[in-house]
Amino acid sequence: MSSVRSTHRHRTLLITFLLALLLTQSVGHSALANDSAPLKNEPVADSDSIVLLVASSPRAAYQTEVTIEDKSLKRALEASLSADPYTEPILPDTMLRYNTKNQTVRLGVTPTGDVIDLAARQIIKLPSKVQETLQSHVQTLRSKHYGELLTWEEASLVLPKFSSFSILDVESGLSFEGQRRAGSHHADVQPLTKVDSATLKSIYGGQWSWDRRAVLVKLNGRTLAASMHGMPHGGDGIPGNDFNGHFCIHFLGSVTHGSRSVDPAHQVMVHRAAGLLLDYVSKLSPWALIDVWISAAHQGDLQLLQVTTGQEQAMHVRSMRRLSKFTEQDVSQLLQLDTAVDVTMTAARASAVSSRRVLFHLERASVQDRWYIRSAVIQ
Template sequence: MFRGLMCALVFLLAFPVTASAFPQQLVTITVAASSKSAFSTTLTVEDSGRLAKQILRSPARKTSQKPELPRAKIAIGKKRFVYDSLSRLFEPSHSRMILLSGTVSRELEHWVTAAEQKHFGRFLAWELVRKDFHRMSYADVIDLETGQRFRVQRRAGSRHADVQPLTKEDTRIMKGIYQGKWSWKRRAILVKVGNNCYAASMHGMPHGAGAIKGNDFPGHFCIHFAGSTTHRRNVPDPSHSLMILKAAGKLPQQLMTAEPHMLVEYFLTAAREQDTAILDMMTDGAALPFRPDEIFWLTRVGGETDPDDVHLVTAKIPVRVSYLTKEGGERKETWLFHLERSSFLERWKITGITRGEKADD
């Protein structure tokens, strides 16, 4: 027996077991604009084994809390985690929050930020972007929700970029992003010019003149960047501004700190653009009295309403709105927004909307 043990020991010494002999558990971080996005970016952490051990060995506690505006999904082997906008790590399948040390939390934040920087565009002022995306130059446009990509050329525009798809195929892809129908609806996009990627917003309606022959696009369309304005206004368009924040990955933080009145404005803008992903971020699953795709056009109108009722953790804000449905016909109503937060340290959420009587013209 002793001879057998000695032989085994000699064998082990001759063939030492190293860490590389075991499969390393990789830490992968996946980010997207929303839970509904088909387009995402996944980053594998360098030296994953060390960070994986630190996370898996961290204490955890049961919680009924849910992640606030998730920033990333994290996978370690078969385990799945969610990292939220308060820099907290959750394991939803076990209803647990992972209690990370300061060192591990900072390292994880570093890698999540790195993944976001790969996925989203730079929030850069139009006056600077236009020096790179100059007239007659080319760019790739990537739709932030679907990931579909097409090529464009900037032909004109001083307050924003007037662009045209290059080919019939580019036009087909662009129209497909809008479900096969040209639309003024704004969408969050990335604009890649060379090695630079900018946060931007586009609409999907051909208008005006077009100069590229054979692309099946009757005119041009507009792309807005931070600080861009329309031809008719000297201030940025609220819808384009909201989509640029989304394209830059800055929208969750804006919603985390938004006061009730600002949150209502964001809601009306997102409803007008039929962006259900943004609406979900503000309502946190609360039922709405309408389907977003039922509203064809929406705007806030002036007029007398009941006074706002804002307290420490609850708020009621009445808003007069005018909107068009797909069935046609303009409607004017007063909507009463109900908002709550669990404490004065938490974010505001829209918990319901009461549609009042038809407003007077």
């Protein structure tokens, strides 16, 4: 097992080296490193209050928090010891904060109630009853923060044609109003007003974009997990809204109009909006995992790159899209896989689009474990 882990580390280093000529270093790398570093303690008044906060990523402006009073939980946290290592590729989306000895302690919490020492990346052992209570608090908070994971058929009934609803971007926290105008395989939506169009454009940094983003669709007291892009296209039905066409919102299992196929980038964003990103990616086949990697590279999404490789990534290209179809094979008994994928891409400091081939090497520790991309060589 130690030799396998050593091989994993060497392969992880290889990916950064091999992509160095085409991928640029991103300021997000230091941000990711700082997210997992211990936070500086500051003098504060002690109390029995414990604050839970959830966000889809460390930099997400949209956050939901709750304050609970639980002396038993606080005593258990103060008396606890670190136990097993925390081995997931990204830190939990839920944070726990409390004051003790005039200092603030910050810890991570998983959906199952495991408490994580962020600096040491170790699981803190708690009594089972205390952990069950904490798990209940965390699940309640996450259910308020994230959306329901509904199939397109179910979502289409909740959002009938010409219904209006709120759309909230889970990273920026910006929200605007839209209306479903059409769409039989996903929702074709238009912003209601000029202000709503301006908000949508600001979510994408001031320009229209095909990039997929995780969003929450809110209507009649329900919140649905979804994914949108921000590019006006097709028919226009709301005059005077400064939006020439419609944009698309996808739900679980929805397909595109043209290819009648599920869009991998939309589906990963739908699961992010449901708070199920890590669970979803960990169950993907090698080829589906490669699709997530390509989408992450295309959008410069460092969190998605980290989920696919198991390591912090600090690289991106200006664009990358898959060209070739996958020829999938039975990998049920394999621990390693090498495969080639044809892509179109634009290098970080270039403007021209070129056709390239990427050689992927994937590994997993056992047939029960998930796959990781350990190297990606662009030829």
